[in-house]
Amino acid sequence: MIKTDTLIIGAGPVGLFCVHQLGIIGLTCEVVDNLDKIGGQCIELYPDKPIYDIPAVPECTGEELTNNLLEQIKTFKTNFHLNERVEEIKQDEKKWLIKTNKGTQFEASSIIIAAGVGSFEPRKFSTKEIEKYEGKQILYSVKDKKIFKNKTVTIFGGGDSALDWAIELSNTSKVILVHRRDDFRGMQASIDKVNQLKEEGKIEIYTKYQLDSVEGDDKIESINIKHDDESIKEIKTDYVLGFFGLIMKLGPIAEWGLNLDKKTIPVNTENFETNKKGIFAIGDICSYPGKLKLILSGFHEGALAARGCFKYAKPDEKYRFEFTTSSKTVKSRLGIKE
Secondary structure (H helix, E strand, O other): EEEEEEEEEEOOOHHHHHHHHHHHHOOOOOEEEEEOOOOOHHHHHOOOOOEEEOEEEEEHHHHHHHHHHHHHHHHHHHHHEEEOOOOEEEOOOOEEEEEOOOOOEEEEEEEOOOOOOOEEEEEEOOOOOHHHHHHOOOOOOOHHHHHHHHEEEEEEEOOOOOOOOOHHHOOOOOOEEEOOOOOOOOOOOHHHHHHEEEEEEEEEEEEEEEEEEEEEEOOOEEEEEEEOOEEEEEOOOOOEOOOOHHHEOOOHHOOHHHHHHHEEEOOOOOOOOOOOOOOOEEHHHOOOOOOOOOOOHHHHHHHHHHHHHHHHHHHOOOOOOOOOOHHHHHHHOOOOOO
């Protein structure tokens, strides 16, 4: 049995920052994540995708953000339990008893769910007989953008991921963008940029088309896309990227007695506590009026949830807010010498 002040479920950016916020107020934590690596969706799906909305960081990748957050919490020597999923939770007097699918058991005074949107996997092409190319030339995420250099890449999708990667890869690759509708649903600035690149001859765009078939034996030689009017167009391509969003699965969270609302967990905005005392939810999985699904919003939620955990870990102490710039106690916890 591992005893800790707080158990964090989810090792994405929001969960990692919450480790920091718990640490600077003197609370210990353990982190569980069902992925095999730290970083959540940023690492699993978009490690090379540029992120532009982190305060004071003009641009970084998901991998860079994860590495910086890990560097920030290094002093706390936090234990990460990867490839594990929390299966059971139950309350025993004033403590929560937690068990994972691998039998690891925890005792904690509070739980913070920072699990993004639960378990997830990319939506895939419905075209038959393409499984043999998946993970090789047909991909649903970008782990290493260098493999596309000087290659032809056909991108399917009409949202931000498809647009962002079309823009990013147009610098080093021949890019063809295919969408089943006329209208793209991404940010207007990205739509404008893609149209500009089309005018400059750096991107080809085909709308009202979908993937119909793939030609080739051991490797893709070409693909056929079908228009709404049933006409077929052949495209020579080296890689195919599909960005159709994610299939969300809450998994065991749905059985924990939380007041779920459309696969999200309602919380208060004072400390992001759920309807279960001592269980908090932050990041994409929580909901409240005015909610914005941004990483910076998750950071704010994590900071307040950490303070909410204090009363459960140390009920006989009064929490006193201290600035990191002036508090000797906080500096000591961060390993900063005066």
